[in-house]
Amino acid sequence: MITVDFSRLSIRPGDRILDIGCGSGRHTAAAYRLNGVRVTGADLNVEDLKEARARLDFHDRLGEHGDGVWSLAAADVTALPFPDACFDLVICSEVLEHIPDDELAMTEIVRVLKPGKPLVVSVPRYLPERICWALSDDYFNANQGHVRIYRKSALTDRLERTGTRCVGHHYAHSIHAPYWWLKCLVGPTRTDAIAARLYHRLLVWDIMHKPWITRFIDRLLNPILGKSLVIYLIKNSIKKGLDIKVALD
Template sequence: METIDFDRLTLTPGMRVLDVGCGEGRHVHAAALENVAEVVGLDLGRNNLEAAREDYEEYIAPETDVPVTFLSGDALRLPFADGAFDVVCCTEVLEHLPDYESAIDELRRVCAPGGTLAVSVPREGPERVCWALSDEYHAVEGGHVRIFDREELRAAVERRGFRRVDSHFAHALHSPYWWLKCLWWDRDERGEPPLPLRAYDRFLEWDVLESPRPVRLLERALDPALGKSVVYYFELEGQA
């Protein structure tokens, strides 16, 4: 389940792609199936990286010759040279960081002139519902520390020399799931999720595995109103 739409990116054989906060590797895996030179996934969580490597080796490596590297690292101190990557991705990370602007500085530093930055955060409306329903949703260790106004995020990125080239909302069907989860947060944490939450969880798992066309079309239609994430695509001004 990708948040970034790779069809909105122009990927060519010589490009290097970085995913900052790659989690279990969903965007690394997707990028590796494109016609690029190299993909790097970076995350603080070693369990995430191990899961990403295992899935890559089992499902992706047999399908591609693109070199892929997984590294442990901090978004505030990226271990790469200036301008090292043609495409930099950062999805659902900045809302966890107290100093998110320093992270944007680092994303800017490692992005090559003329390169692309794809970044997403939870959308303000659905996120406010989650915060209203459950303090624990955002108060847990490593949880969300802010609700982004999408224009505030856009302005913060554009101040660093980027130009917005595209945007969209994503994951409308996940908004109701998180509202249900927040509503019954205590029961879910005790391992006693009520039937509606269990049923919705099974539905989302089925959707991810099977990707049925009618459900994909339904979510696309609902994304403008209910999309849980807002996704921006920027180009770093300057000659590549």
């Protein structure tokens, strides 16, 4: 699933993009299709990085890219191996809910972002996620370990305290929420539940073919049932911080 709406972002040829916690590389590959960008996918899971490499190689073979470059790195979001202020966009999609020390992770993703540049963070939305936790004691462990549920206001406030300002948000993937509720009812790790398998086939069909009817339903229900909360932020400029310091002095 592509959670980030790239049309909201001003991205120019030559920009460096970091997709931290890239998993199998969905957002890395989507960013790679932008014109002339240099995108890095980073994750701690080596198997996920192998999948991401295969996905990006496939894009190269098909010529489905924007004539930029891609790279992959094994990296911990709480100790990123990148210098300060080196990326023009950082994407952190469905990552923070897995991280025990999420405050350190937030500090790191802002540290490597250039001042005045965008940060996009997505996490499971509070209500759909709370329903999953209520339906199944195993859910928060089954999905690679969810350690917390975020409310939008609290998450936004914490991100802004790291030196960013929120410029917008939206909700995504409403038609995926009932699938996870169904999975929780039958057992989140089961693969033989017919209803869950049929729903999964529907979701795969939707992702592959993007029919207008499911796109319409998804957009219609996102404000109410959107599975993911997506927050768009801008890193505060250094100049503004210096101006404040001078004024205080």
